[in-house]
Amino acid sequence: MKLTQPQIQDLYAFTRKHFVEHYDLQTELVDHLANDIEAMWQDEPKLSFTDARDSAFKKFGIFGFMEAIEQKAKAMNKRYRSYLWKELKKWFEIPQILATIVLFLIFYVSFSSKIAGVLSAVFYGIIAAWTIYKNVRLNRQFIRRRKISNKKWMLEELIFKQAGITSLIVLSQVHHTLVVSDEFSMNIYAIIGLSVVYTILLLLNYISFELIPNKAEELLNETYPEFSL
Amino acid sequence: MYICIVMSNSKLYKGSLNTIILKLLNENDKMYGYEITQKVKELTKGELKITEGALYPALHKLEAEGLLDVEVAKVDNRLRKYYKLTENGTKETANKLEELAEYIKTMQALVNPKLA
Incomplete structure (x- = not known):
């Protein structure tokens, strides 16, 4: 039966x-x-x-079902991180590496200048505003998608609802760089370090806010064979 | 006597769950969750019973590690998710089986030196 x-x-x-x-x-x-x-x-x-x-x-x-739910969430987070990593690696290959170097140099020159403190605050403000704006936009997009399909997919939730998490964590850790002292401007290692952090942060934001959401259908179809059934 | 993978008296089997899954998929091309539990029960004549609570977390972990790939098909009036080995999964199966054979050999030497 x-x-x-x-x-x-x-x-x-x-x-x-x-x-x-x-x-x-x-x-x-x-x-x-x-x-x-x-x-x-x-x-x-x-x-x-x-x-x-x-x-x-x-x-x-x-x-x-709790263990299955937990393990599935872990597995999906791992998959999402692997997509982020795959995209990030591309920015260290030719020709994208040129853009990465330019980005790094902009930060390096800015942080070496006399107005490093002001510029650091401006960069921080821009990245924070971008993160908040994109989080709101992607969340709305997610709600619209849910209304159409009426099905909830874990990876879709990660792509649209948690895209800004990494960025928010890094931002919360580097907020003290807003106060850039004279000593900082003299320390070349500190300038290189901060420039690297800002470069990676900007790339990660671009990947998680633009590249991955734009490829969402492709990634969801790849992950879930039943997605388009 | 049933020996359940999640029961405390089966710690010996628990470490081998991934190997069991990989080995079965190596022999059967593609399988779905329920089929795996039944196949193990059948092969071990009920001695070893993989419980549902342990099977799915293990399958999802192996999938996340890139050892398994999934396929979905409509069967009867519902969707069925099949698992199959990836290329890496096939290689890992050989490694895991080798490890297991080594382990059995070592245990044999310890437990029954005459046979080893």
Whole structure:
């Protein structure tokens, strides 16, 4: 005996009730529960759907779907970071490395100048404003996408909702550079260090706010074969 | 007697879960989660039972490490996710099996010196 479509939908609702928010994991767990229920019906055809479902769920142990959810989140974060890293590496290859060098030199010359303090504050302000603006825009984009598809994908959430996290963390760590002392302008290593941080930050922002969201469909299709089904 | 992967008395098997998954996929081209649990049960005549709570985290970890690839197909009236080995996964399977064989040999020497 096979499960009906309403029973499959009930299993989707069941996974949502047990904190599985994302469609890809829901689909995998629904198929698992369905297979188990159908196997139970072979031995006990009179077993009710609800009893069979609960019994299949019990086999996941006392933590239910929690371990699967946690591991999936870790795996997806790793995948997102690997996309970031892959794109970042390209900026150290020919010809993009020329743009990276120019960017670094702009920061280096600025931080070596007499008005390093002012320029540092200006750069910080621009990057912070860009980060906040793009976070709001991408969040709105995410809400619009959700309304259309009605399905939640973990990678999509990372691309659109968490794009600014790395940037916000770095910004919160480098805020003290706003106060650039005279000693700083004399220390070449400090200037190189700060220029490197700003260059990487700018590249990461560009990758996570522009490049990756623009490639979202391609990345989602690559990650989830069921995305366009 | 069932030995469940997540039960405390099965720590010996727990470390081998990834190897078991990789080995099965090496022999079966592509498999889905439920099929893996059933296959292990069948091959070990019920001695070893991979529990659901341990299987999916392991599969997702192997996928994130680039050892597994996924495929989705519509079966009956639902979607089914299949796992298969990537090129790296095939190489890693050989390494893991070699490691496991070494481990078994070492344990054999310790537990039963006459056989080793």
